[in-house]
Amino acid sequence: MPVTPFAKTPEAFDKLYREHVDLVYRYAYRLCGDMESANDLVQETFLNAFRGMNAFRGEAQVSTWLYTIASRAAMRLRRKRKGAPERELSLEEFIPTSDGEFRLQIPIEGLTPEQALENKELREALDQAINKLPKKYRIALVLRDMEGLSAKESAGIMGLSERAVKSRLHRARLFVRRELSGTGVTQEHSRSDAKGWRPRRSGS
Amino acid sequence: MTKKKPPRRQIASPPSHPHQPGEGRCLDILRQLSAYIDDELAEDICAELRRHVGACPNCEEFIASLRDTVTLCRHHHPPPLSSQDRARLRRNILQAWKPEGPR
Numbered sequence: 077m078p079v080t081p082f083a084k085t086p087e088a089f090d091k092l093y094r095e096h097v098d099l100v101y102r103y104a105y106r107l108c109g110d111m112e113s114a115n116d117l118v119q120e121t122f123l124n125a126f127r128g129m130n131a132f133r134g135e136a137q138v139s140t141w142l143y144t145i146a147s148r149a150a151m152r153l154r155r156k157r158k159g160a161p162e163r164e165l166s167l168e169e170f171i172p173t174s175d176g177e178f179r180l181q182i183p184i185e186g187l188t189p190e191q192a193l194e195n196k197e198l199r200e201a202l203d204q205a206i207n208k209l210p211k212k213y214r215i216a217l218v219l220r221d222m223e224g225l226s227a228k229e230s231a232g233i234m235g236l237s238e239r240a241v242k243s244r245l246h247r248a249r250l251f252v253r254r255e256l257s258g259t260g261v262t263q264e265h266s267r268s269d270a271k272g273w274r275p276r277r278s279g280s
Numbered sequence: 281m282t283k284k285k286p287p288r289r290q291i292a293s294p295p296s297h298p299h300q301p302g303e304g305r306c307l308d309i310l311r312q313l314s315a316y317i318d319d320e321l322a323e324d325i326c327a328e329l330r331r332h333v334g335a336c337p338n339c340e341e342f343i344a345s346l347r348d349t350v351t352l353c354r355h356h357h358p359p360p361l362s363s364q365d366r367a368r369l370r371r372n373i374l375q376a377w378k379p380e381g382p383r
Contacts, residue, residue: 086374093370098361105358114358115369122373167310178338182348189355202352221353246314253349 180257205255216244
């Protein structure tokens with residue numbers, strides 16, 4: 077739906093904020109992995125949006141515009157306390173070198189995703205795995221697999237081709253899969269075992 | 281809504297054609313797995329990959345765990361923004377913006 081360009085007034089800001097703060101916060105939290113950094117990113121995003129309101133012509137959805145601003149701000153924000161250094165992920169590093177590595181499992185058999193994520197350890201392991209991703213891969217994963225945007229929308233937000241987004245997404249998924257897979261976890265693990273599962277501590 | 285997840289196929293026997301590191305088409309296959317689980321592969325490539333996966337328990341398991349990863353990501357929701365934080369953030373943003381505002 078076309079969007080009327082905003083006037084740069086406190087009322088316009090309030091409308092923008094009220095209608096989109098939850099979306100921006102959710103995205104920021106997924107990118108940052110903690111509330112404090114997410115709040116910083118929300119502030120930065122809305123400040124930048126507000127400053128750029130006059131330039132917004134309504135050619136994209138407001139949410140897409142805000143995702144773009146937030147993604148750029150996230151790339152700029154310095155890492156605080158945790159997170160992985162920026163680096164390229166190569167496909168080669170994800171080639172399993174043994175049958176065991178091929179068959180590493182994420183122990184959620186027999187559980188719905190919601191039930192599986194009730195397990196605090198699994199949830200934390202997922203958070204940690206996502207936080208360990210270099211930012212440019214994390215943004216692709218969050219936009220596509222968590223926010224549910226299409227490759228085309230994500231490409232527009234990231235300023236990349238769809239092909240590049242898919243490539244980053246694929247590496248990000250392989251990375252998270254490897255981080256989540258517990259060493260020695262097998263098909264035989266039962267539902268109750270899964271609840272007591274401990275994440276593998278990867279040295280990567 | 282909670283949907284019961286269908287049980288994954290049990291792998292009882294050892295792989296008939298296990299991949300060997302540095303051999304076979306590991307990298308080719310690995311490269312295409314996300315497109316495969318997202319149903320984005322051309323039909324002929326998809327059929328070829330499916331044939332391979334059907335004969336390779338290792339790859340089948342790898343794909344299952346990759347699917348699980350994506351499923352978990354899709355269902356992982358952060359805690360909601362509290363009303364106090366919502367109000368505080370709004371105040372902070374308006375304060376930070378004021379010096380260069382129109383008034």
